[in-house]
Amino acid sequence: MKSSTQVGIVGAGPAGLLLSHLLHRAGIDSVIVEVRERAYVEQRIRAGVLEQGTVDILEETGLGERMHRQGLLHHGIFLRFGGRSRRIDFNELAGKSVMVYGQHEVVKDLIAARLAAGGDIRFGASEVEVEGVTTARPSIRFRDADGVAQEIACDYIAGCDGFHGICRPLIPSDVLRIYERVYPFSWLGILAESPPVSEELIYTNHERGFALVSMRSPTISRLYLQCSAGDDVAEWSDERFWNELRARLGGEDVPDVVEGPVLQKGITPMRSFVAEPMRWGSLFLAGDAAHIVPPTGAKGMNLAVSDVRVLAAAFAEHYANGSDAGLDAYSETCLRRVWKTQRFSWWMTSMLHRFPERSEFDARLQLGELDYVTSSHAAAQTLAENYVGLPMN
């Protein structure tokens, strides 16, 4: 079956869904094609911290109600090292806060809003192919959930299909430049039915490796441990996880870890990755399709949001008055913020993790840096300003 739309969107993650929502508000038609089922996308546990700019855009576009009811406003974080916690106060240092609200909740809100507004999301698609991105009429071909072949002719394609998607490889290899760093460790994350270990997040640098305590609600904890890059989740029993977490949180004023049933457990590799340019012909990449940050700075989803904000504004300008200035500047505009965010995420990762090849000198440098960041107003402010989010593009 053939159909058409203005912007064809590949992927119903935060990037694709928010783009479709923003385009709708600007009177621009879009269709989202997603390989997964709706329930899968809505239950996928990933990021949890929204920058103030992300909160603002969700709120301004009618998505704030449940977020404000269920999200947890955080005014600071703790950095824990040498067995002691020191607080970074975002309100005092940067005049802003962050919101702890799971990515899957944002995704649920976005899907509900799109469907309520008559939005077209094709979940459960297969054999997705994008064609003609250097022609005037690109298209998305796929089989729908019933196995029926579909073809959607588009003015533009938004590649919001994540790191393993099909859109980025459409950019010819002699045009696409990849900048990448793979870290020699991963994050083991659990979701547990247990009260948060602390009211605010604790990022811990410990001899045995990094640990992070976060949360999703007053009864659900989200907890992470640095593990070896090759670790299999089967090697990490619940008991081993809790024991290791306690060991890494050891020292003075030990945070109160209350064990509870583990609802979900997974390992995430750590990578810094940027693909340039983010536009090729009528294809625009956004979010993880174009860049990956290690999660230590809590930036992945926020960066996806800032990309699509720029892209939606550029499409609005194009359709409203025929100007392509925003579309032509899209890649450059986004990449400026992407690289600053890459820098922050790399820095937090470097400061807080145990690198396998590190020397005693490196370990002391990390502690010196943490001491500086938590005792110098200027250094703490740098961290706070980045954590709450640099200005949107």
Ligand code: FAD
């Ligand atoms: P995605 O959320 O990846 O969405 C892409 C969508 O495209 C998916 O729904 C996918 O099914 C779909 N898709 C893929 N291929 C196709 C295709 N061929 N056709 C159609 N659809 C397709 N960040 C944090 O800050 N903290 C975390 O704890 C954290 N944990 C993470 C854990 C994992 C396993 C991953 C992968 C990422 C994590 N992130 C985390 C990063 C953050 O979740 C991402 O930055 C965010 O999801 C980016 O949104 P996106 O819409 O660009 O991509």
Ligand code: PHB
């Ligand atoms: C989370 O709650 O999932 C989370 C919080 C902070 C991070 C990464 C993940 O830096």
